Amino acid sequence: MSKRHPVVAVTGSSGAGTSTVKRAFEHIFQREGIIPAVVEGDSFHRFERGPMKEQMAQAQAAGINFSHFGPEANLFDKLAEQFQAYGETGGGQKRYYLHSVEEAAEHNARLGTKLEPGQFTPWEPIPAETDLLFYEGLHGGVVGEGYDVASLVDLLIGVVPIANLEWIQKISRDNAERGYSAETIVDTILRRMPDYINHICPQFSRTDINFQRVPTVDTSNPFICRNIPTPDESFVIIHFRKGAREKWGIDFSYLLRMINNSFMSSPTSIVVNGGKMGFAMELILTPIIHRLIEEKNRLA
Secondary structure, three states, X not given: OXXXXXXXXXXOOXXXXXXXXXHHHHHHHHHHOOOEEEEEHHHHEOOOHHHHHHHHXXXXXXXXXXXXXXXXXXXXXXXXXXXXXXXXXXXXXXXOEOOOHHHHHHHHHHHOOOOOOOOEOOOEEOOOOOOEEEEEEOOOOOEEOOEEOHHHOOEEEEXXXXXXXXHHHHHHHHHHHHOOOHHHHHHHHHHHHHHHXXXXXXXXXXXXXEEEEEEOXXXXXXXXXXXXXXXXXXXXXXXXOOOHHHHHOOOHHHHHHHOOOOEEEEOOEEEEEHHHHHHXXXXXXXXXXXXXXXXXXXXX
């Protein structure tokens, strides 16, 4: 952790909705004139798309658990090195994983390369003179043998919908955007489950703040549900880790006054209507980012 070069990480599993939090941060950065060094979690996968499919087929044939959630498919030591390098120097190396034809075209034009979707761009230096590092991905708080990413993060945010809602969102997204069948997506969910339990879930005990979306409509069977509950058909439980309230000066009375129909469900949790999630995020996170930048500027 470094007050001179802060690291902010948003962590959550595939389909969890981390992009919602990412947009909230983007609004804060734009409004406050903050320049982030953006690092994508997918860029720390170990394999490109083709080799990953080969590794997965080999593991399946051998009866070995293997998924994007686990250490065998990721460069957790490299991620820890990146966070440490940025915290110490404000620099480091980054790359991009190309998800689509559009992303490949964008980076090929920028780099003069001929890369295809499913490949990585070359490693390149993080731009100079950024205000903080912003990570969004699967493993912002991962800890294991030889790596402790969570200890290198100044502000760690978790995005944790209940499991049924997470699965509904993933099935809907992967079907609509990637053309996968429901059966294929369910197979992926089942294959990832051991790594989800061992490497994703434990992160949410290390986060400073968790945003957990809970639907108020029936999601009993997520594998046949085709409609994602709308924000207004949900509540969001915002939980602050022990000590985080004092660390960041969280004023629950102020939040309750500012967010209509919100209420406390425990001494460390506030519940808001799902439609207020973005507003609540910006209300909570803006002063925290201010504090990080103020401490950085004092040490400059």
